[in-house]
Amino acid sequence: MMQRIPSSSGETPNDFTFSDHDFQMISNLANARYGLFLQPSKKALVHSRLAKRLRALKLASFEDYCSLLNKTEGDAERPHLLSALTTNVTHFFREIHHFDFLKDVLMPQLIEKAQAGNPVRIWSSACSSGQEAYSIAAALIAAAPKVSQYDVKILATDIDPQVIQTAKRAVYPTEQIATLPPFWRDLLTGSKRSQSGEFSIDPTLQNLISFGELNLIADWPMRGKFDVILCRNAAIYFDKATQARLWGRFAEVMVEGGHLMIGHSERLSGPAQSAFKSVGITTYQKLTGASAPSKITDKGDKN
Template identity: 60%
Template sequence: MNIASPPPPTQADQSEYAFSDRDFARIAALANAKYGIYLQSSKKALVYSRLARRLRALNLSDFETYCDLLQQADSGGEEEHLLSALTTNVTHFFREKHHFDFLRNQLLPDLVARAKSGAAVRVWSSACSAGQEAYCIAAMVLDACAEAGTLDIRILATDIDPQIIVKAKQGIYPKDQQNAIPDQYRAIMIDTSKGDEAHFCMHKKLGNLISFGQLNLIADWPMRRPFDVIFCRNAAIYFDKNTQSRLWGRFADALTPEGHLMIGHSERLCGPAEQRFASVDITTYRKTDAPGIEMSSKGNEKP
């Protein structure tokens, strides 16, 4: 989940609907309370440009009416439209390559060996966007262990946006994204029997390792089995410091002893969780303390 900053709307665009500071404050408060998104006042033009299209779709006359709709008990699912409008899922295959290099070279040999011995291996792509991150992880697992599908290796891929999760499950991407996939993984990842001139498809064998589901990182987590590796990249940057601090602590609780956390290049650990991790590579951290909470081995990884 990313919040992009496109050029601000022109004055003519902004004059289409009345959008007061109070309207912005109401939307910002809802986005923060429900999704953890922190909207500074400098984002007012961005919020206007993203939500004006919703007012047009709903045939509303002003933002005050839209805010009233959002606060109704039955808003017709408008909160999800708000979320999709405010967030832009910008990602690509093997983004921040150093994380995948570390996974391949430092972590997968031991994780595969453990899986072959009968242990469970769990990886969480916690802000998976349209799924590229999760499919890359699955490809690296299959490259390291061709029989991974027969072992207890699972990848959980979650995102707050239900619409983007639907796209992630489909595993269909524009052809121009194919160039980001290294040659060594193309045969594993791309199903050449599917797709068309404009799109390519992920292999079913990758999807068989992945469970996709909607999950709000600031809400309750239903998972009970600890994770060996957690990816959370370019999502926490849009939370305030207190929310970030709580999130890092919850990730520490959700990791196995000496499990690893990978975060975005613009993100930094903060709060008490800083003392629970050791930096081992670029924005890659190993948990150093004992398990923070007891996690059942009988949990269902699907949100």
């Protein structure tokens, strides 16, 4: 999932009073449940986005909205809250250097590992509406056309259930691939494009991926370890302490020598810096014998 709070303030509706206390309640809830860090400068935007939810629910105030969210009856509303507070901005082969590195540098090693009978696992940990995961799959096919014969799988997760449904549907506007080189377009579509302004991802790519909902600040159910993890343009929206814990947790679930790819404006921080070395543009390799840095916690970390 690409978790982000947009920078533009947008309209501020004046039909609901939105006090600093109301903003703080929303901010605290978003942070506790989703790890989102809402800066005070986002108050007008949050007001604008959530006022639409108050109207839809026929609520009289933000205090009533917060009260609903903290009750069992609010379970159905929380996904709407998340979608209102986040904007999923992504596209195929975003930050192309990561996919070039995966195709040209990592895949020969990973295929050799798979040919020896070992599983290869790649995790797109903030996959948004699926473009990142399908780009990974295309890079795998480009490097090893017979990759589906081996035990190579991509796990793609996001906190937002709505974008996960889009990813599973695997149908996108044709305009999203219009500027891609024909080589990549053909890998994504299997050379078959719809006349309706949409295209479907080639089933060969779809079969490499398992999509699911996952909150990065909650418990992770996976038990195996990953060879490659992508977490791009998501951690920047967490506070510094949460970021540091997240990098450490990635180190824990990664094989020795595995690789972590992060967003262009993100940097490793905290104890995890000693677990990785830089091997490319925002690409890091886990050092052999690296300790488990995420064991360093604060009172609010239950992991």
